[in-house]
Amino acid sequence: MFGLAQVTNYRVDMLVSVVSKIVSLLGVVFLWSIIGKSTDNVGSTNSLLAYFLIANGVQGLVDGESLRFSKEINAKVKMEGLSGLLLRPVNPILYMYSSFWGTRGVAMTMQLLLIGLGLSFLERVEVFQIVLFGVSLVLAFIVAFVFNMFIGSMSFWTPEANHLQNVMSHILKVFSGVLIPVSFFSGLAKQVLLLSPFPILAYLPSTVLQKNVDNTEILTIFGASVFWCLVLLPVSIWFWKKGVRRYEAIGI
Numbered sequence: 059m060f061g062l063a064q065v066t067n068y069r070v071d072m073l074v075s076v077v078s079k080i081v082s083l084l085g086v087v088f089l090w091s092i093i094g095k096s097t098d099n100v101g102s103t104n105s106l107l108a109y110f111l112i113a114n115g116v117q118g119l120v121d122g123e124s125l126r127f128s129k130e131i132n133a134k135v136k137m138e139g140l141s142g143l144l145l146r147p148v149n150p151i152l153y154m155y156s157s158f159w160g161t162r163g164v165a166m167t168m169q170l171l172l173i174g175l176g177l178s179f180l181e182r183v184e185v186f187q188i189v190l191f192g193v194s195l196v197l198a199f200i201v202a203f204v205f206n207m208f209i210g211s212m213s214f215w216t217p218e219a220n221h222l223q224n225v226m227s228h229i230l231k232v233f234s235g236v237l238i239p240v241s242f243f244s245g246l247a248k249q250v251l252l253l254s255p256f257p258i259l260a261y262l263p264s265t266v267l268q269k270n271v272d273n274t275e276i277l278t279i280f281g282a283s284v285f286w287c288l289v290l291l292p293v294s295i296w297f298w299k300k301g302v303r304r305y306e307a308i309g310i
Contacts, residue, residue, distance in 0.1 A: 079172065083110045086237065104179045105268060111176030113236050113264035116195065119169040122202035122259035123230055125223050127158050131210025132219045140305065151298055155203070176264070183267055190266040190276075194258065197283045200291060201258050205230070207294035214301030235261030241275070252278045255286035 087106045117123045134140040134154065143150040177183065209226055213219040231237055233256040240251050240261045251257060252275060262279045265271055 079114065079168070080111075080175075083107075083114060086110055090242075104181075108176045108179035109239060109264050109268065110236070111172050111179070112267060113234075113239075113260040115169045115172030115176060116198060116263040117230075117234060117236050117260040119166060119173070120195070120198045120202040120259065121162075121206060122198060122234065123227060123236065125202075125206050125209055125227055125230075127155065127203075127206040128210035128223050129220065130154055130158050131206070132213040132223070135213040135305065136217065140302075144302070144306070150302070151207070151295075177267070180267060181269060187267050191263055194263040194266055194280070194283075197258050197280075197287060198260075198263055200287045201255050201283065204255075204287075204290045204294045207298055211294070211298045211301045214304050230256065230259060233257075234259040235264070239265075241265075241272070253282045255283065255290065258283040258286075 084107075087103065087110055090106055091103055121127055131151075131154065134143070140150065143153060146153075205226065209219060209223045212222055216222075233240075233251060233254065235257055240248060240257050243251055257279050262276070262283065266276060
């Protein structure tokens with residue numbers, strides 16, 4: 059259940075994946091440590107390790123980088139697997155989403171390991187920070203779901219939706235904070251990013267656990283995240299339903 063059998067069958071693969079991910083993150087941390095010698099925006103090595111491990115773990119956990127669920131939608135539309143679901147007395151998108159998470163046991167275990175490892179580098183975490191982390195994680199799941207819905211629903215109009223998924227994946231990787239923390243940007247670029255839905259996928263959940271944070275910045279991202287959830291979630295559902303109507307009309 060929940061893909062946990064895969065953990066047993068492919069423990070070596072999972073270990074290799076975790077190690078390769080950690081090695082790549084160490085490279086990023088090393089880079090920013092060097093840059094930190096000439097700027098005050100970069101914290102200690104431990105705080106950088108904690109930040110990047112947690113940020114990458116969270117973004118992978120909520121499917122906010124690779125957008126794998128959008129690929130599931132694309133496959134259903136291309137292979138005509140959606141038709142059978144539309145005939146069942148179930149909500150197709152919720153059914154696919156729950157089925158998708160039912161096969162994510164290995165990936166979820168790996169991401170939780172990254173988050174746990176990141177927490178070990180933090181000096182102290184307050185209860186209030188844990189609460190904020192939990193809230194930000196819920197918001198991250200919603201925003202990631204929205205991005206997956208939009209990209210996946212594009213399959214109703216174009217067979218090249220997978221290419222859009224690849225483009226969006228790179229955009230999310232750059233602007234969510236898994237490669238460059240939003241706090242490292244400056245001026246207008248930083249303000250625009252803080253008001254966008256991207257930081258909630260990685261930057262916010264990781265930052266709320268740090269010792270020295272900008273409360274104004276955190277409140278700005280939280281406010282923007284709630285706004286985007288309230289706006290984009292119903293729009294993404296409408297977009298999905300519009301695509302389904304087109305799917306049914308042309309008899310795919």
